Amino acid sequence: MGASLSNLGENGSGSGGPGLGDIxxxxxxxxxxxxxxxxxxxxxxxxxxxxxxxxxxxxxxxxxxxxxxxxxxxxxxxxxxxxxxxxxxxxxxARPNPLDDGNKARPRFVFSTAVIIEIWRIRLLVWVDRNSGRVCMSISAKGMAITGIDDRRYWNWVPTEESRSFGSHWIRVLTYMVILDPDLVLLLVQIWAPHVYTSFFVCRFSVVAYLQQIWWFEVDGSVTFPFPPDIYTLSFRIHLGRFSRRLGRRISHFDHTHGWDIKPVRFQLSTSGGQHASSECFLDVTPVADANGSYKRGCWIEYKVGEFLVNESDPPTEVRFSMKQIDCTHSKGGLCVDSVLIMPSEKRRGGSLK
Incomplete structure (x- = not known):
């Protein structure tokens, strides 16, 4: 039987008749x-x-x-x-392709002694799902307006390999030298190849926005893109606590995590076509988690904001989104904001919209 099946792949079949290769x-x-x-x-x-x-x-x-x-x-x-x-x-x-505010990502050049460095700030990534051929998008925290992001007393940028933004910074070196990125650094790149003048990517790394403590918490963003006709789901990817690695093990720290169990966070989205969606959620529910054995701390969670429908790709659809907790009666902190994901909804079956 095994010998006959081995012949089905080419022109012959097990009995010498037509096979799959004859189709x-x-x-x-x-x-x-x-x-x-x-x-x-x-x-x-x-x-x-x-x-x-x-x-x-x-x-x-x-x-x-x-x-x-x-x-x-x-x-x-x-x-x-x-x-x-x-x-x-x-x-x-099908590969993640970088954009910057709806345009092709542009490099920023950093000049130093005998070295030219291109630092690509990737705010948007677009790709086609390998299984369905439907368009997906990731918007990094770098592409959002975050209240107080420039004040290090409140927010910090934390490098990580766990980001879903697939590398929010790409570095490309054009000449030979040891470099230290003056911007977000935390990275020392050394190239042992003298007289190399062809450009090539050295590395790419991601960062997430980490909130230490703040009273007015607000994250806003928008994107204008020619989404193909489909139903899309928008979600925020959030992590309670700060994480690190020690001796190869992932460790979460919750020293600054507080205030998320007092009032819910409000998520909103709206489109240029007049569609609106909103939801509210307590990000930290420790007493309930202790009772049910389901913890939100220490892991990445995608909070669904809502869905929107696109009927035509022309004109491009503008999507506005936000995440807020602006009750100033208490402070909150200990939260990582990674990205906003716009993914095709599971409501679409076959080739039609339901």
């Missing part, structure tokens, strides 16, 4: 239209016919967002992408 590529491509991209890539390894169908532009164009041409203009050089196949375009869009 025309056009027929295989029609089947691939109903499969997800990972399933298509797995089946492409089966035989030559499946491999040819898995490279068809018709198959991959059906997996791309309806306005992928517009996305390419925002995310990359459209001239370069014109020569790419639809499969390569999907692979490009």
């Amino acid at each position: 025309p590529e056009s027929c295989v491509a029609c089947v691939f239209l109903y499969l997800s991209p990972p399933e298509i890539c797995n089946l492409a390894r089966l035989n030559r016919s499946f491999r040819g169908a898995a490279s068809s532009d018709a198959v991959w164009e059906a997996k791309l967002p309806s306005n992928y041409h517009h996305l390419l203009q925002l995310l990359s050089n459209p001239v370069v992408c014109e020569s790419l196949s639809k499969k390569d375009i999907f692979a490009f869009l």
Whole structure:
């Protein structure tokens, strides 16, 4: 039986008749239209016919967002992408692509002795989900307006590998030298390759906003983007307490964590099309957590604000969002703000909006 099954992948079958390799590529491509991209890539390894169908532009164009041409203009050089196949375009869009306030991210140059450093401040990241082909977005804390963020008595920027913003800073070195980033630093980069003048990425790192203590807590933001028609869910990603690593172990510190169990935090969103959503939540409910064995402290939690519907990608949709606790009768602190996630809603099934 095993010997007969091993022949099904190519032209022969177990009995010497037609096999999977005899199926025309056009027929295989029609089947691939109903499969997800990972399933298509797995089946492409089966035989030559499946491999040819898995490279068809018709198959991959059906997996791309309806306005992928517009996305390419925002995310990359459209001239370069014109020569790419639809499969390569999907692979490009499936990677997190940086934007800055709706435009392509621009580097800021830092000049020093014999060194030029590009520091890319990434505020927005856009990518296409590998399974569904739907557009997702992450807005880092750097892209939000946070009350008191410039006063270190209240807020600090904390470097971390746990951010969902996929690297809010990218550093690229153009010449040889030991450098120390004067801006957020906490990073020493040394390149042992003299006379290297070709630019290359050295590293990328993320930061989250950590609140020590404040009375007026307010985080606001907005984004304007040509979202493809879909239903989207907006969430804040928050962590109670400050975390660090010691001897390879993750440790959470709650010295400054207080005030989140007295009054709820209010989340809001609105769109340029007149849609509104809001929710309220106590971020710290220690007595309830002790009773139920479910703790909010020490872990990242995505707080859902609401959903919004996009019917057309032109004109672009503006989404405004906020997170507030402005009751000044008590202080609050010990909170990390990572990012805002705009993800496709699970309410959408198949190819229609419900």
